[in-house]
Amino acid sequence: MADFKGSTIYQIYPKSFCDSDGDGIGDIRGIISRLDYIKSLGVDYIWSTPFFLSPQKDNGYDVEDYRRVNPQFGTMEDVEELIEKAGERGMGLMFDMVFNHTSTRHEWFQRALSGEKKYMDYYIFRDGDPQAPPTNWQSKFGGPAWEYVPSLRKWYLHLFDVTQADLNWNNPEVRNELKDVLRFWKEKGVKGFRFDVVNLISKPEVFEDDMEGDGRRFYSDGPRVHEFLKELTADSGIGDMVTVGEMSSTSLEHCIRYTDPAEHELSMCFSFHHLKVDYKNGNKWELAKPDYRRLKELLMTWQRKMAEHNGWNALFWCNHDQPRIVSRLGDTDRYWKESAKMLGTCIHLLRGTPYIFQGEELGMTNPGYNKIEEYRDVESINYYHIMLQEGKTEEEALEVLRQRSRDNGRSPMQWNSGEYAGFSNREPWIGIPANHTFINVEDEDGDPDSILNYYRKLTALRKRYPIIQEGMIEFLYEDQEEVFAYRRTRNGQELIVLNNFFGKEVTLQKELSHAGYRRLIGNYPQEDSGTMLRTLRPYESIAFIKE
Numbered sequence: 018m019a020d021f022k023g024s025t026i027y028q029i030y031p032k033s034f035c036d037s038d039g040d041g042i043g044d045i046r047g048i049i050s051r052l053d054y055i056k057s058l059g060v061d062y063i064w065s066t067p068f069f070l071s072p073q074k075d076n077g078y079d080v081e082d083y084r085r086v087n088p089q090f091g092t093m094e095d096v097e098e099l100i101e102k103a104g105e106r107g108m109g110l111m112f113d114m115v116f117n118h119t120s121t122r123h124e125w126f127q128r129a130l131s132g133e134k135k136y137m138d139y140y141i142f143r144d145g146d147p148q149a150p151p152t153n154w155q156s157k158f159g160g161p162a163w164e165y166v167p168s169l170r171k172w173y174l175h176l177f178d179v180t181q182a183d184l185n186w187n188n189p190e191v192r193n194e195l196k197d198v199l200r201f202w203k204e205k206g207v208k209g210f211r212f213d214v215v216n217l218i219s220k221p222e223v224f225e226d227d228m229e230g231d232g233r234r235f236y237s238d239g240p241r242v243h244e245f246l247k248e249l250t251a252d253s254g255i256g257d258m259v260t261v262g263e264m265s266s267t268s269l270e271h272c273i274r275y276t277d278p279a280e281h282e283l284s285m286c287f288s289f290h291h292l293k294v295d296y297k298n299g300n301k302w303e304l305a306k307p308d309y310r311r312l313k314e315l316l317m318t319w320q321r322k323m324a325e326h327n328g329w330n331a332l333f334w335c336n337h338d339q340p341r342i343v344s345r346l347g348d349t350d351r352y353w354k355e356s357a358k359m360l361g362t363c364i365h366l367l368r369g370t371p372y373i374f375q376g377e378e379l380g381m382t383n384p385g386y387n388k389i390e391e392y393r394d395v396e397s398i399n400y401y402h403i404m405l406q407e408g409k410t411e412e413e414a415l416e417v418l419r420q421r422s423r424d425n426g427r428s429p430m431q432w433n434s435g436e437y438a439g440f441s442n443r444e445p446w447i448g449i450p451a452n453h454t455f456i457n458v459e460d461e462d463g464d465p466d467s468i469l470n471y472y473r474k475l476t477a478l479r480k481r482y483p484i485i486q487e488g489m490i491e492f493l494y495e496d497q498e499e500v501f502a503y504r505r506t507r508n509g510q511e512l513i514v515l516n517n518f519f520g521k522e523v524t525l526q527k528e529l530s531h532a533g534y535r536r537l538i539g540n541y542p543q544e545d546s547g548t549m550l551r552t553l554r555p556y557e558s559i560a561f562i563k564e
């Protein structure tokens with residue numbers, strides 16, 4: 018079994034990481050050139066989002082061929098070299114498997130379109146009136162989830178973009194094809210996999226209209242999903258590798274089953290409830306202030322229940338679909354450094370496997386694009402138009418995008434303060450935030466007080482103290498909204514972690530004695546305040562250990 022419990026995982030979005038050949042788009046050789054940097058973060062695995070052959074309608078999540086490298090990103094030799102050179106540095110690669118759907122440019126779909134029965138059964142085609150889709154389900158990128166093909170007189174299902182056709186997992190041939198893809202990459206030396214929206218793979222027997230929502234209740238954690246995952250893992254021989262499933266609108270009960278080792282499904286899951294606490298009535302495109310009580314409640318419940326039932330959480334704030342956490346829950350002006358470090362501490366000392374998304378370790382912020390022309394993401398552009406149709410003004414819609422667009426996480430990695438942030442030597446495919454002049458690897462590397470060096474401490478602590486990996490967890494100051502605090506315990510050792518989510522000083526409901534404990538890490542200079550802690554400074558984070 019891979020040691021995923023003691024590991025930290027670094028996520029790379031290749032298009033925005035490092036451009037080695039001067040075309041303004043990041044590539045595999047760019048990643049290779051930065052392996053020493055990644056190693057310096059103390060991470061064990063690198064998860065790269067897809068670089069496979071793809072028309073790039075959804076930046077590679079629309080795969081045309083699972084075994085070929087998109088020339089934009091490099092060659093198969095480059096990928097092999099990446100795996101090898103990361104391996105020499107003690108890091109394993111995790112590749113991103115988009116198995117819920119393929120691009121409509123995939124050979125399977127093309128053959129289905131030409132009427133080959135075998136391949137039509139690889140997808141979800143339904144008869145129906147050309148004017149009336151089989152159900153009223155909505156695509157997650159906006160608009161109907163069905164597309165009509167006049168030549169076949171059938172509709173096909175696409176839960177995402179119209180160019181991302183859902184695969185028919187009920188067909189064993191489809192499942193076998195996908196197992197082959199896993200074997201192919203395993204043989205190349207890949208050490209793990211991230212499975213894209215994998216809890217959507219099992220569709221219901223009967224397709225019916227959803228009168229309450231967009232259809233997701235019928236196919237999220239669908240009827241055969243656990244069976245399919247068990248089979249996929251067992252038959253493709255990946256049971257001893259590190260695996261993470263991206264779970265869309267999932268439940269705690271299902272995530273326990275996905276990750277309980279006795280079930281032989283996955284190592285861990287990404288769930289997103291804690292990243293919806295600033296949605297208004299669950300709607301991403303309506304802004305609301307973060308509900309800190311709800312955030313705490315979710316983190317606490319998932320921590321407790323996963324521990325009780327042998328499940329395992331992936332711990333994360335950021336990825337290529339999320340706005341930057343410091344812009345979201347922190348303060349990018351007055352307390353940029355403090356709040357970024359606090360958010361890091363909060364996640365990294367919990368029970369689970371932490372993920373760092375490229376640039377998070379620098380405290381990168383949302384880029385603040387001002388014009389719709391600056392956006393590249395299909396979801397953002399679709400919803401911009403939907404918001405206008407629904408009556409928002411252009412300025413209002415742009416403000417929503419500035420806070421909610423997936424492009425917030427996709428601006429180029431900030432390597433230095435130079436013209437193109439050291440990402441490329443020409444205008445990149447997506448704009449660079451002005452703040453790269455001071456938020457960048459080069460400046461932070463040499464600064465002992467930087468966010469970057471703080472993240473390096475966090476990963477080192479996890480390696481050094483098994484209590485962080487495996488300790489039991491209980492929560493402190495449960496009903497104090499501003500404070501997220503917990504105690505971890507293991508073999509007589511204790512670790513106490515306190516985080517102030519607010520940009521103001523808070524007085525603890527009950528003062529905390531840390532007599533007999535040592536300060537392990539904190540985001541403010543150490544103060545000699547005796548053995549009692551009464552207040553936390555704005556966004557303060559502090560951890561004590563008793564060995």
Ligand code: GLC
Pocket residue numbers: 075078079115177213214263337338
């Ligand atoms: C996942 C990916 C996202 C993609 C979607 C469809 O949510 O993270 O980027 O658009 O799946 O594949």
